Amino acid sequence: MAMYEALSTIQGLRTAEAGEFTKRAFMNNKLDLTEVDGLADLIHAETEAQRKQALRQMDGDLSRLYMNWRKRLIKCAANVEAYIDFSEEENIEHDVIDNVNEETSKLCGEIESHLEDNRRGxxxxxxxxxxxxxxxxxxxxxxxxxxxxxxxxxxxxxxxxxxxxxxxxxxxxxxxxxxxxxxxxxxxxxxxxxxxxxxxxxxxxxxxxxxxxxxxxxxxxxxxxxxxxxxxxxxxxxxxxxxESVQSDIKYNSNTPxxxxxxxxxxxxxxxxxxxxxxxxxxxxxxxxxxxxxxxxxxxxxxxxxxxxxxxxxxxxxxxxGNPLAGNPSLTQARYRSHLHKCIQFLHSYFIQIKQQDIVLAAHQLHLALREIGKITGKISSEDIIDVVFRDFCIGK
Structure with missing residues (x-):
């Protein structure tokens, strides 16, 4: 009490709002939203297993997984964008779409595997x-x-x-x-x-x-x-x-009616x-x-x-x-699950548009999938795609 009274005499000094330091850390790119959620879970953890899971998430294990997917999706979207805009002028390789399809298919498999966790986290x-x-x-x-x-x-x-x-x-x-x-x-x-x-x-x-x-x-x-x-x-x-329809498929024991x-x-x-x-x-x-x-x-x-x-x-x-410290980090929030399901839907739509040879709409599906990943981590920006286009293909040299 004496400390608060002494500090209150300092002009311009005030107590921090609830969550203000964490919010500033997020705004200054020190933490992303998954790490913020991990910190909140750590504060509210009541058991040792909860504490271990929250610590792992706060340390960035889940963030690194999602940021890896985001980085790979950015590259896929950038390659498709470059193919659309510069394929004739800059002689971009014709197999670029095949490479994007292969990488997108891998991402689909990894995200679907992550979702099939029996809701352990x-x-x-x-x-x-x-x-x-x-x-x-x-x-x-x-x-x-x-x-x-x-x-x-x-x-x-x-x-x-x-x-x-x-x-x-x-x-x-x-x-x-x-x-x-x-x-x-x-x-x-x-x-x-x-x-x-x-x-x-x-x-x-x-x-x-x-x-x-x-x-x-x-x-x-x-x-x-x-x-x-x-x-x-x-x-x-x-x-x-x-x-009755299901009963007809049941194998009966000869000794029981x-x-x-x-x-x-x-x-x-x-x-x-x-x-x-x-x-x-x-x-x-x-x-x-x-x-x-x-x-x-x-x-x-x-x-x-x-x-x-x-x-x-x-x-x-x-x-x-499960063991919160074993294997890949667990999916802990219903919000993450919702965004990842939407991401998968957009990636599936991408393949549909590719089969119909509509490259522009296919690129749009990649943007939408990328946006869903970004909503999880709190990083949503189209500038990242532009940066990759010019870095990977040296367009405009």
Whole structure:
């Protein structure tokens, strides 16, 4: 306080506005927009994995990738422009368009590969959505409270206690996770519970990971756990039965009159709760040869098995988010994704115009693609193209 009072006596001195130093750094070409976004993400990082990703972006890894694409696009656009304006007068090589086509095709492949990242960077930045689902009184709220290490949800033996979605942001293994405790899935007793069940199903369908909680004391062992989980998801309303046209394509087992459609369970983790009430060793033995990696046995009363559950959940989260320090830098913003998709569309349009031998419109598509890249980094200028035209072809010597 004394320091502020002393500084306030200096004429012309004022406190900086929010983000003013970063804005000046951008305006003076010290940072581009991706690095600015990286700095903002670093400030708001809540987990170690988020911090690592933000640091990598702030250090310019993503910027260098996009600037490399921008530089190559500038050269492609400049070569096409030179071919249009000076091909007859300056004897520009006739294979220049072929070279541009080859380079543009490479750029398309690299950008499309960058977009096919399963949204790892965005998940790590905003958090992985984990929905805890199941029938009433199986221990969903108890499991949430253990993971949050606080009484985030009301626990009661009365079925249907949880009506709305209870959310809690937690750090699991250094990764940000948004846990959602949902209403018990059953036939609703009143309109409020029915709405809670509808929201629960919707949240489960949108979740990155579904944690299905089962009461092990009511579990009737099935020979195939995967088939049981498929059936259970159908009963809970999380997935739908396939249409008749799709059913006709399903291969049926000769021993069974009906086969459910194959469901991807890569985003499902099954929790058998209340093992303190049964022979736990028997359950492990029965499941040992039956997709044990898909399930875990816990007791929310004694917390036995919770450590194993966290280990499996962390592995699932790591697979979704990836290692922020490995491989190419991750795409972290929906804004980047939108501009890159538009860039790809313009590059595809370029090839269409080339096939129709309309070089002028093809050049325009390259300009539009370049502009989308520029919107990501904050560098948009047609002068760069002009500079390359005269530098590479020495036009006007």
């Amino acid at each position: 965005q998940r790590l930045r905003s958090g992985v959505n984990v929905a805890i689902i199941g029938q009433p009184n199986v221990g969903k709220s108890s499991l949430l409270n253990i993971l949050c290490q606080r009484p985030a949800a009301i626990v009661s033996p009365i079925a249907g206690t949880t009506r709305d979605i209870v959310e809690s942001a937690v750090n699991i293994g250094g990764y940000p996770v948004l846990l959602s405790d949902t209403a018990g899935l059953r036939i609703g007793q009143d309109e409020i519970e029915k709405e809670g069940i509808r929201r629960a199903i919707q949240r489960a369908q949108q979740a990155d990971i579904k944690v299905i909680v089962l009461d092990v004391t009511k579990f009737q062992f099935k020979k195939d756990l995967k088939t049981f989980i498929n059936q259970h998801l159908l009963e809970l309303g999380i997935t739908e039965r396939c249409s 009906y086969a459910e459609p194959e469901i991807d369970l890569s985003d499902v983790l099954v929790v058998f709760n209340k093992i303190d009430l049964i022979n736990h060793e028997y359950m492990i033995k029965e499941l040992s040869n039956n997709m044990l990696d898909l399930s875990v046995q816990v007791s929310c009363v004694t917390e036995d098995g919770v450590e194993q559950f966290l280990e499996k959940l962390t592995n699932r989260i790591k697979n979704l988010c």
